[in-house]
Amino acid sequence: MSTPGRQISKVVIVGGGTAGWMAAAALSHGLKGTGTAIELVESEAIGTVGVGESTLPHIRHFNQTLGIDEAGFLRDTKATIKLGIEFRNWARKGDAYIHPFGDYGHPDDPVSFHHHWQRLGGEAAMGPIDDYSLPIQMARRERFARPTTDMGSLLSTFSYAYQFDAALYARFLRGFSEARGVKRTEGRVVDVALDGETGFVTSITLEDSTRIESDLFIDCSGFRGLIIEQALKAGYEDWSHWLPCDRAIAMPSASTHELPPFTRATAQEAGWCWRIPLQHRVGNGHVYSSAFMDDARAEDILMNALENEALAEPNRLRFLTGKRRQQWSKNCVAIGLASGFLEPLESTSIHLIQVALGYLLDFFPTGAWDPADAEEFNQSMSMEYERVRDFLILHYHATERDDTPFWDYCRAMDIPDSLKWKMELFRERGVPTAYEYGVFLPPSWIAVYIGQRILPRRFDPLAEAIPEDAARARFARMKTEIAALADTLPHHGVAIGMTRPPA
Numbered sequence: 001m002s003t004p005g006r007q008i009s010k011v012v013i014v015g016g017g018t019a020g021w022m023a024a025a026a027l028s029h030g031l032k033g034t035g036t037a038i039e040l041v042e043s044e045a046i047g048t049v050g051v052g053e054s055t056l057p058h059i060r061h062f063n064q065t066l067g068i069d070e071a072g073f074l075r076d077t078k079a080t081i082k083l084g085i086e087f088r089n090w091a092r093k094g095d096a097y098i099h100p101f102g103d104y105g106h107p108d109d110p111v112s113f114h115h116h117w118q119r120l121g122g123e124a125a126m127g128p129i130d131d132y133s134l135p136i137q138m139a140r141r142e143r144f145a146r147p148t149t150d151m152g153s154l155l156s157t158f159s160y161a162y163q164f165d166a167a168l169y170a171r172f173l174r175g176f177s178e179a180r181g182v183k184r185t186e187g188r189v190v191d192v193a194l195d196g197e198t199g200f201v202t203s204i205t206l207e208d209s210t211r212i213e214s215d216l217f218i219d220c221s222g223f224r225g226l227i228i229e230q231a232l233k234a235g236y237e238d239w240s241h242w243l244p245c246d247r248a249i250a251m252p253s254a255s256t257h258e259l260p261p262f263t264r265a266t267a268q269e270a271g272w273c274w275r276i277p278l279q280h281r282v283g284n285g286h287v288y289s290s291a292f293m294d295d296a297r298a299e300d301i302l303m304n305a306l307e308n309e310a311l312a313e314p315n316r317l318r319f320l321t322g323k324r325r326q327q328w329s330k331n332c333v334a335i336g337l338a339s340g341f342l343e344p345l346e347s348t349s350i351h352l353i354q355v356a357l358g359y360l361l362d363f364f365p366t367g368a369w370d371p372a373d374a375e376e377f378n379q380s381m382s383m384e385y386e387r388v389r390d391f392l393i394l395h396y397h398a399t400e401r402d403d404t405p406f407w408d409y410c411r412a413m414d415i416p417d418s419l420k421w422k423m424e425l426f427r428e429r430g431v432p433t434a435y436e437y438g439v440f441l442p443p444s445w446i447a448v449y450i451g452q453r454i455l456p457r458r459f460d461p462l463a464e465a466i467p468e469d470a471a472r473a474r475f476a477r478m479k480t481e482i483a484a485l486a487d488t489l490p491h492h493g494v495a496i497g498m499t500r501p502p503a
């Protein structure tokens, strides 16, 4: 049932981190011509979380929708290309695999390549499945060329994302948004006023007593959830029993001679370290569980992992994995860390900001507050979060590691039924569940299942349509073709227009 209301004439965004400026950019573009005023309030004194530099390929769609020129974006945000994530030491110490943004094999094959690989003897007979993936072979050689839409070409088998400087991306989007009329107000919000009858937010008040009214509030205030939690008490679903990492230390270091077009996640005693190469520096961090490791040990591990001199003091962060029970409550929509956080293992947080903005524009209130809009938004976001959650848990749970209490816990923990079902299906038949919703499609699940040493008991019988000898010859040729093609592509630095190699 709809509640009468007026046309949304103003939107106030609280927070100027990645979420706030992505919201400002998307809304200034999406609401163009509607006359809706957009104001963003941020506090330099509070600052932003200052991390969040590794993304998923969908970010390109976000930038393209806004009409952002890729070359200018790469230059201004010191971005590099990301073809996937390398996972080291996850299933066993010494293991390494890449979750690529792309398929194995050739696009013209109706049977998913992993079935052929399995039928022909898996790793023992065919070598690592990574040998049959162009994005992985490009990543390993530090090579890159943009994908094509020609489905007959191996160059159509992958996509790519970016690794960028989070502060520079926010600055970039600020320039974009201000040029499109977004008003930026500097100030610390000290009060949120609610309507006594409806509970809707009527205004926010800044430290200098400025009162800002609005029809719709977007809470991008980070972990604190200034409006959605502190004022509207939306509640939080705690998922830390499945995703027990709750702290991180971030520390940038100087560039090395390498410029790998991928993010690295190296499993440690009670968590994992990230390495994200940018044009001007390397982003590093250690995500860990405070129940299994103290802060001093966590910092030692990070310092030992640095390959070059540190460029800043450690940035220490605390979080609780989970999500707000309601991300849209009354006339407030929480986006970014204010809406929840699932830890950065698969770089999903910025993507979830983008998804939330898409749904917000889909269900943008027009003239009346229809509770169905908020309900649909909340249900859709819950589904997105749950799909990501299951994918992340898979990395921790599907391990053979038994060298620390943390890994014992992860291996033995009870997991959501939704994930149990998916894992069983893959183990039995090699089939990844099909998804209508969710960011990770079958190729991602296949990469992580196999990388985490979950191998199917059976393969698709259609793989046997090709006689075994012919299949072996065909895939041996394909492996050679992929390696040869990867060798011919430009160096990553050259492909993104860097004029000199990293230091």
Ligand code: FAD
Pocket: 014, 015, 016, 017, 018, 019, 020, 041, 042, 043, 044, 046, 047, 048, 049, 050, 051, 052, 053, 054, 055, 166, 187, 188, 189, 190, 220, 221, 222, 223, 224, 226, 248, 249, 250, 285, 287, 317, 319, 335, 336, 337, 338, 344, 347, 348, 349, 350, 351
């Ligand atoms: P913040 O950056 O915290 O911004 C909050 C804003 O609100 C700031 O501008 C602040 O000044 C403002 N504010 C707060 N209170 C007030 C107030 N009272 N008055 C006025 N203004 C206020 N995501 C990825 O996609 N990829 C990654 O690789 C990745 N790595 C991560 C690693 C770690 C350790 C963590 C913790 C997160 C990571 N994330 C990653 C998540 C990513 O950092 C965030 O999703 C992203 O930065 C968005 O943050 P935000 O804008 O919601 O919050």
